[in-house]
Amino acid sequence: MPRFATQSWSVRRALAAREPFNTYGAFRATNERSYCVGLLPEPWADRYRAEADAGRIVYQVYSYSTPIAWVLDDDTVVIPHVRYSPTTTSHQGLLYALDKAPDTFPQDASCEPAVAFTQAPGSWDWPRADRHPAGGEGRNGRGWVSRLDRSQKPARVDFAPVRMEYSESYSVRQGWATSYDAGPASGVKQSA
Numbered sequence: 001m002p003r004f005a006t007q008s009w010s011v012r013r014a015l016a017a018r019e020p021f022n023t024y025g026a027f028r029a030t031n032e033r034s035y036c037v038g039l040l041p042e043p044w045a046d047r048y049r050a051e052a053d054a055g056r057i058v059y060q061v062y063s064y065s066t067p068i069a070w071v072l073d074d075d076t077v078v079i080p081h082v083r084y085s086p087t088t089t090s091h092q093g094l095l096y097a098l099d100k101a102p103d104t105f106p107q108d109a110s111c112e113p114a115v116a117f118t119q120a121p122g123s124w125d126w127p128r129a130d131r132h133p134a135g136g137e138g139r140n141g142r143g144w145v146s147r148l149d150r151s152q153k154p155a156r157v158d159f160a161p162v163r164m165e166y167s168e169s170y171s172v173r174q175g176w177a178t179s180y181d182a183g184p185a186s187g188v189k190q191s192a
Contacts, residue, residue, distance in 0.1 A: 006091070012105045015097035018059045018071060027091045029061045038066030044080040051078075061098075063091040069098060 004010040006023040014021040020030045037045040051057050059071040069079045077098045
């Protein structure tokens with residue numbers, strides 16, 4: 001059984017042709033006999049069961065486990081006027097396709113990219129990593145030192161961490177202090 005995106009043209013064409021399908025969500029159609037009525041209200045459920053018992057249902061459309069439309073053997077389309085969840089309501093919005101011809105709907109766009117991906121213009125002049133030595137061979141062809149050839153010690157080790165004092169910060173001007181602006185330079189006294 002084919003599987004389509006719920007709001008695709010393929011679903012509408014399948015509904016118009018009365019072909020069984022599944023979607024990636026909770027919307028599906030089948031031509032197999034089923035007596036499951038889901039959340040269908042009792043008067044509609046009684047009608048559905050009676051027509052199923054008589055063998056008159058040839059095609060049925062489900063949202064989750066509830067039949068939201070069915071087609072009888074004399075080509076009568078039955079769509080119960082029942083309100084459901086927002087998702088089922090969106091599924092009910094697709095049922096107009098049951099009264100259309102399949103060729104009235106366009107084909108879905110292909111999954112192929114519209115443009116073939118090629119190399120960016122001018123990028124063939126860029127240096128390629130596989131053309132230049134990288135590891136223990138020193139400088140590469142462009143004169144750059146490889147990351148692996150750099151010394152492992154840091155460039156500067158003579159710095160000390162700096163404590164920032166926020167004497168004119170917004171919080172101090174508003175009269176409340178945070179952990180970073182309470183101190184001798186902030187002018188705010190810490191409460192005990």
